[in-house]
Amino acid sequence: MQQILVNQNAITETRAVTTQAEPLAPRQARLAIESFALTSNNVTYAAAGFDIGYWQFFPTSENGWGIVPVWGTARVVESRTDVLSVGTRLYGFYPMASELVITPENGSAGLVDAAAHRAKLPLIYNQYTPVKNGPASEDHLRALLQPLLATSYLIYDWLQDNDCFGADQIIVGSASSKTGLGLCRYLFEPKERAYQIVGLTSAGNRAFVKGLGHCDTVLTYDQIADLDHVPSVYVDMSGNSTVKAELHGTLKHQLKHSSAVGLSHWNQFTPTTPLEGPKPQFFFAPSQVAKRRQEWGPGKIEAQITAAWKRIAASASDWMDVQVHEGVEAAEGVYAALAKGEADPKIGAVIRP
Template sequence: MQRILVNQKSIPQTRLDVVDSAPLAQGQARLKLESFALTSNNVTYAAAGFDIGYWQFFPSGVDGWGIVPVWGTAEVVETRSDALEIGARLYGFYPMAEELVITPQSAQGGFIDAAPHRAKLPLIYNQYTPVRSEAAQDDHLRALLQPLLATSYLLFDWLQDNAMFGADQVIIGSASSKTGLGLCRYLAEPKDRTYKIVGLTSDGNREFVQSLGTCDSVLTYDQISDIARVPSVYVDMSGNSDVKARLHDHLDDQLKHSAAVGLSHWDRFAPAQKLAGPKPEFFFAPAQVAKRRADWGPGVIEKQITAAWKRIASDAAEWLTLQVQDGVAASEPVYQALASGQADPKHGFIIRP
């Protein structure tokens, strides 16, 4: 079984590893991956692997090397479980590898992996959803967009839940990322909105973000001083410490909240910073899901997320080009391009093991 290992101390470094497939114990099932997506989200998983626990989902057994989780679709090819039949297809959280052995347990119309090592990890990452055999593009768009746009929508819901922290503008760092462009889109949807949407991005991606038409203004990281000094919220997808420091210095007491979401610029992240204005707070999407489940009951926020990401996916062909590659080994150059910030935001990368 082929898998990709990532150096936990130098996350751009990868290696292709081959191990024997694990024999099934009673109650387990073997899932063969059909396809999975690679995005900057996976770089965040690696960068926050120890802090949030992403390395714990799929232990590699190799000291200093971990397996980065991906979102994708797999088929049950062997089973010793009464819960899953051979041929079932499941969408969910997988290793960057050819297969995964799970201990399936029925839960809310799908399954969870009841393996002991996953018991204390966030439920949202342990859920596996049955999906029909359908056009491959549907599988690809789901894997690419559903996880990222779910975070985008939960950010939007969280901002609304907090009355935008009283801000007159929302500033999105790394607005060219799929999570960033999703948040811009959701923020732009309300017809009666009273806030402005400001996208921050690199000079090379500015035209792309502008072409989407969801931001009131799009500025490069060199134009932070041009941002209006009015009550603001900063939602940071990149983790770029220099950008964050300059933005905090510029807005200072006009910055009402600073949210840390992603680490796509992981190599420019400084965990201990003294900043003007409010201390940044990490946004953890599963926490907002849990809050809304408590507020509204189970299933409501999930239905809203599904409807929201499908709205954006419906016109994805206008701004997203699928790049489909075969073989687990094809993951390495794609992941490395994402980790080094060299990937084109207009491309959606799919690996078919």
């Protein structure tokens, strides 16, 4: 079995290792991973690995080295359980590796990995969805877009749930990221809206964001001073503390809410000065899912998420080029570019172990 290990204290450092696969215990199934996506989302998993628990999903025996979770598709190749038969294909949360052993159970939430070490982790990450054989492109788009656009939609839903905190403008940081562009799209969809959408991005990505057509205004990070001084919400996808400090300092009391979502700029996360205005609050997508499940019943928010991400995926070829890399070891270079902030936002990277 091949795995990519990441230094938990220096997350740009990786190494590929080969380990001996363990025999299955009763009730277990072995899944061969067919493909998985790598995006800035995975950098956030590594950067928040200790704070949110992402390192706990796929533990290793090497102290200080962990496995970053990815989204992808796998096939059951060995089974000692009646729950899963050989040949079943499953979409879900996987290690950056060539295989995974799970303890599958069927319950009210569908198929889940009931392994003891995952029992206290968020349910949404323990669920696995059977998928049919189809074009590889379907697997690739699902892995690349579903997790990110699900987060985008849940942020949108959460903003509506809170009446956008009374904001006249919603500022989306790192608007070139797939989560950022998804949020801009969902915010743009209502025919009547009481807010303006401002995309914040780097100079190199400004034309890309502007070309998508879902922002009323696109500003670069050095244009933060040009923001309108009106009631605002900031949704931060990057975690860049310098950008955050300047935005807070510019808007001050006009900033009604500041939300932290991603950490793609993880190496610029530590605040250098106290922030003016509201204290940033971390947005945790599973919490919004749990809230809606309780309010609406099972399946309702999931159906909305599915419909929402598929709307954007339908036109993905217009703005995203999928690049497929062969072999687990290829993940090292792709992940490194993402972690160092060198990845092209137009590229959707897929690894085929």
